[in-house]
Amino acid sequence: QVHLAESGGGLVQVGGSLRLSCAASGRTASSGAMGWFRQAPGKERDFVAAVTRTGSNTYYADSVKGRFTISRDNAKNTVYLQMNTLKPEDTAVYYCAATRTYYSGSISYTGTYDYWGQGTQVTVSA
Secondary structure, three states: OOEEEEEOOEEEEOOOOEEEEEEEEOOOOOOOOEEEEEEOOOOOEEEEEEEOOOOOOEEEOOOOOOOEEEEEEOOOOEEEEEEOOOOHHHOEEEEEEEOOOOOOOOOOOHHHOOEEOOOEEEEEEO
């Protein structure tokens, strides 16, 4: 079992930056891919970014490419999401997710992930 805890959300003005962190605990905490998803009120949970187990490959939604950066520190069992040039449409609850060591399916699909955090609110004010 893996437990995920997000932190770093908050209120920021348009054009500002935030850094989200997700600390993983559990026997296999660093063994799978990890991702960030977000969900705005009344909308589905959407893919934001993902990183493979070793950190060698990263993936981004088109809407955040060039503005967000995902990274992980396996020694600390933590994944980060650096968010720059924030826009009002980035407002959402951001969720951290992790797969088991071996997974199948698209890394941008919610169903590929086995573990989820409780989420952290990000609000971008105009």
